[in-house]
Amino acid sequence: MKLLQKTKSDIMALVACLAVYAIIQTLILTDVIGPFWQLNIVLIGINIILVVSLNLINGFTGQFSIGHAGFMAIGAYVSAVLTVKFQLPFIAAIAGGALGAGALGFAIGLPTLRLNGDYLAIATLGLGEIIRITILNISYVGGASGFMGIPRYTDFTWMFAFTVFTVFVIKNFIDSTHGRACISVRENEIAAEAMGVDTTKYKVLAFTIGAAFAGVAGSLFSHYFYIAHPASFTFMKSFDILTMVVLGGLGSISGSITAAVLLTFVSAALASYPEWRMIIYSLMLIILMLYRPQGLFGNKELSLKMLSRWTGGKKHGSTQGN
Amino acid sequence: MDSSSLIVQFGQQLINGISLGSIYALIALGYTMIYGIIRLINFAHGDIYMVGAYAGFFATTMFKFSFIPALIFSMAAAGVIGMVIERVAYRPLRNAPKIAILITAIGVSLFLEYGGMLLVSPQPRTFPVLFESEVYNIGGMVINSQQVVILVVSLLLMVILTYVVNKTKMGKAMRAVSFDTEAAQLMGIDVDKVISFTFGIGSALAAAAGVLVGIYYNSIDPLMGIMPGLKAFVAAVLGGIGSLPGAMLGGTILGIIEALVSGFWSSTFRDAVAFAILIIILLWKPAGLLGKNIREKV
């Protein structure tokens, strides 16, 4: 019976997704959503993939990685090579991008995930930069000029499909015994080992999956903007993703999605005030962290209970903090 | 290339590397002190270095200060700014999740960069010539007087810092707080004050580096702090974060490595090599060259 209930909720989710898709697609086709916002919707989707996948590493597994842009770059370039130089279909190129980024994530994660906390952070930051600088020096993919002439295959449909796919797969992963193992690593590594969890394996696994999805995001990105350019994958991009993760709440997928939507919008809305854009953005970061260091949702998922607490005031809210 | 010229070239690269490295070391000192005391990777530290460079610039151009007063002015100004940043942006988060403080630090960094752009324009400024540069030629190797000044000032500041940290009351308090905050409190040490002071000193050192860079390279701009900041952090980790001699060693090594990589291979791989060495060191000796390892108690 429980099983049935679960399947039912899955089907409901699927229906809801299709409905959202249909609505937005109609709005696009009828030109209600103009090209500029179309572009931003695609960016939102790509950011959701990036943020959710980084949240798997940072939020759920508790490993401090800040080199996510590097894996995104691998995805962007590998997929572009596959479509441009080998004329493979887009779907194969995305798979290739994911595989490439995942493989690199695995190769890098195996030795570096022995490091803890800040040391891991700085190592991943360095790795991201190494990836970027290496690409910068490969003339086969355009070097500093970037990889140009990439066809635009990504559209709203592709982006939506992959965003839903990513959220679906990562959410399912987290809700499984494997995901629980990852979370136990975050909660208490020593206790996790004592419960029979191979903590090294799960750290590397989360890192690899996260990297692979960053690769998917990169593939979608380069096939939307016609170009893969090393300047798009600097550590500032990694910080951007990290910011969204923390803002949404470490360990909250709905938080990640909300933050990705919110910050992409803020960024787009501030485009008209270029001199002030980064100043406002930075102040927003500081103020948000000062007043809500655990992010918007903490490690909880958005639920109806939470909504009612927000709207109904805090009178009957529970006494526990976060 | 014959072997003697190779030796000369190597020597020249060492000189280049050491003068670059002493700048990294100055910035790294602040990084390492701040990390040592509140375990925060202060991403805004590189931008303090930029602020220091601009303070020096305005001191020399607007107030017509000469080198030493300009240096002191800039260090004081940056020290105050560092303390204000700590008070406003970091102190309220002392017990918050670490990652939140890190995000705040990124926010502060962006704020300084783009606030600076708005305030002083993104155009690079050229530092006035404070003293004529002379070039000394030693057996084919070239050193100029500015390099000598950088080296001397850096060394002097490091000596002063070492004295302050090792001999003065405040220095002892700093070491005590960074080793065991609670035990330090039991000594009657006001931890907040000590942390504030640490930010002040660290920022002042970064500012000194900024002024020296301004004089040496002649050109400063609001984004100048990003890369040196990151490199200095690499240097601090390399040497063993939390260790002052480690930061000096790490900075110098990083400078030399960069010079050798650029000189004998390709400068485009310079940063990649720097990061690769960082990662290797971390894996081989996670606490850095001179750092101490702490294991978790079960």
Added chain:
Amino acid sequence: MALLKATKLSIVFGGLRAVSNFNVEIAPGELVGLIGPNGAGKTTAFNLLTGVYQPTEGQIEFDGKSTVGLKPYQITQRGIARTFQNIRLFADLSVLDNVKIAYHFHVKYGLVESMFRIGRYHKEEAEIEEKAIKFLEIFQLADKKDEIAKNLPYGEQRRLEIARALAAQPKLLLLDEPAAGMNPQETQQLMEMIRWIKKEFNLTILLIEHDMSLVMGVCERIYVLDYGSIIAQGTPMEIKNNPRVIEAYLGEEV
């Protein structure tokens, strides 16, 4: 044959011999206590037995096979589960999820099955859920299954930690100061629970404890550790009257 046999176990931390010449033998079905004054090295001994530390010298045999060199999770999978002196729950997870994690290494479904919820996923997850709830019922925690672990009262956190360890289906259970921070009444309940789980799960138990009423009340045999070495062993009665033990505990009579 002994279930657990530690021979000449020693570990050196930076020149300091925290545990030396530690010899313990536990037969299947026994309930053994390990006591000693603060800083005697009891927890270090536990950490050696569970693979958190590797011994500098000595042998550990569990179920006839050496466990030296194994990682903690491998030792758990062999059948040794433990609790911690300073409770180490998965604090931000629900009570139910805490127990579910203990089933982790019994789960057969793979990564792909989990990501797409196919194959064995639903069946096994349902099984885990059912088992975990049953377990919580045994420990009277079922009505709190959705509560976040860190919000439980202290006594229940202790109970949950024991429940979680048992869910890993061990042959040997190591309890590190299970009564720490409990009042006499709670300690009494704990004592009963320990006796009961030993019988119910056919367990062998080794426990570290300061609370003598508990140790003396439930243990069949007691080892006494002082300055890293075993200084006495015997029945509770023997231990209580052993002058070396009294001295180790209360200090020399002045």
Added chain:
Amino acid sequence: MAMLKVDDINVYYGAIHALKGISVEVNQGEIVTLIGANGAGKSTTLRTISGLLKPKTGQIMFEGKNIAGMAAQNIVKLGISQVPEGRRVFAHMSVLENLDLGAYLRSDTKEIKADMDMVFGRFPRLAERRGQLAGTLSGGEQQMLAMGRALMSRPRILLLDEPSMGLAPLLVKEIFSIVKDINETGTTILLVEQNAHMALSIANKAYVLETGRVILSGDAKELAASEEIRKAYLGG
């Protein structure tokens, strides 16, 4: 009037109710000891007095002034100094520097020098090792250093947390005789100890703690003779 009066304090660690209404009184010139098994709340009591923890309710009066919730450094300033559990000397600093830090709040250079000589007189072994890093000292020497360091602030009352922990019996005796000495030169002492016999032998008054409560208190000599203590430790 009592010099230090801990009045019905309640302290929490997160969800754990660590101290459940503890009251302790220490009079000028006394040695008072808190004894009890591990986890009874002895250290927590000292940490609360020193300002490292804030009581949720209750008062801590020191010489007529409520110090509950005050910042730790201000409490030191009033004359309460603690030798923490596990000694917590600054391992990478020399013996001299550790002692200097003990006198952190003072600026009377001459008298600091005199006090340091006094500490070296009391602990000749520290005098021999004054330049050595504290981390390289033996356990007993570290304990002496921690005590010397605390004395450097010229405390009116000294809080000692498990000075005998992990020390060999001979050393324990030495440490206790020093504690007695310190008391005799006019410093009031609040002593937390597991080694009940030792503690009771030098104390005037004792409190027995169990799971965050005082279960027994009274004259140290009387308690030492009673069976209750033995029960509290080794069970009935």
Added chain:
Amino acid sequence: MLKTKFTKLVSIMVSGLMLAGLVAGCGGSGGQQADVIKLGANLEMTGNNATFGQSATNGAKLAIKQINAKGGVLGKQLTLVVADNKSEAAEAANAMQKLVTQDKVVAVIAPIASSSVIAAAQVNADNKVLAISPTASNPKVTVDPNTGKVRDFNFRAAFIDPFQGSVMATFAQKSLKAKTAALYIDNTSDYAKGLGQFFKETFEKNGGTIVANEAYLAKDTDFKATLTKIKSQNPDVVFVPGYYQEVGMIIKQARELGLTVPFLGGDGWDSAKLPEIGSATALNNTFFSNHYSPDDNSAAVKDFVEAYKQEYNQTPDAFAALSYDATMMVIDAMKRANSADPVKIKDELAKTKEYQAVSGLISFNASHDPVKSAVIIEMKDGKQTFKEKVNP
């Protein structure tokens, strides 16, 4: 937290995307106001190239201010809508999208960097709005490398790389009698790489040897290591086709190391800051190609420099000048077309012949590249002096 249902997650996505739709719906309706004509500027306001982008913005703003002061165009005032592309290619496409679809500008002053122009090219082409880059010099900016066809809606105000690169190579060989040359290139700039590549091709074709091919990264400050290496190769000249900030430091440091040979470069050198950064004496014996010479007494140059100084209290650099020119040419095309229709403006702009710009007399060729003569400038005691003129 593991309990929450997937549906709830989806509800977030729904609300988020609905919001997107909503905002888009409202935002899209804003149209052209009757009394102003909007020009767009898609420039590097933040990020690595912010310095260049902000100069270019100043140039464009000045042009518009001057035109408006004279009564505007077609009886209407002009406004400039600036969008920040954060010095990133993808963001350039984003900014372009915003300008042409949200703000409905009639033409865009396009990004500084060639890669950003190329990334955004599809967007303005799809929307039939022209983009003219002040400085992008890569041939691919106006010619699509995949089809070999000219991009209908892309223009530029700067030389293309092959022209400048080969001009300097020829100058090095003919006028400076150089047999060997070293290249020292900004590896993060396709402009610099393009110039370097064509310099090398021409130099080698004419019998010269490239003895060193080195690179640096934008924002570097210490070049001594590589310069030491270059010095050991004893080149006759060093070609440094980068931007003035790094070039100034490079030449200063080279001179300190005793590297006294001539240094050559391109229009990226043109800035009053160059002699300040590099020091006047160090810059002796250096040459670069440029669009115009300040010795040029033409009214266009003088007026522009004066007006710019008055407005911003700075000497204009090449970015400001070229951006000013680009804006003025668009306005000129608008006047000739007598229409603010984007396509008509584009058609007229393509027909531009001998327009007197700050950077010389400009005509567009078939591939939308400006045909204008280059001058070679020699630095003498911190002053730019005219050396020779090279016609295309």
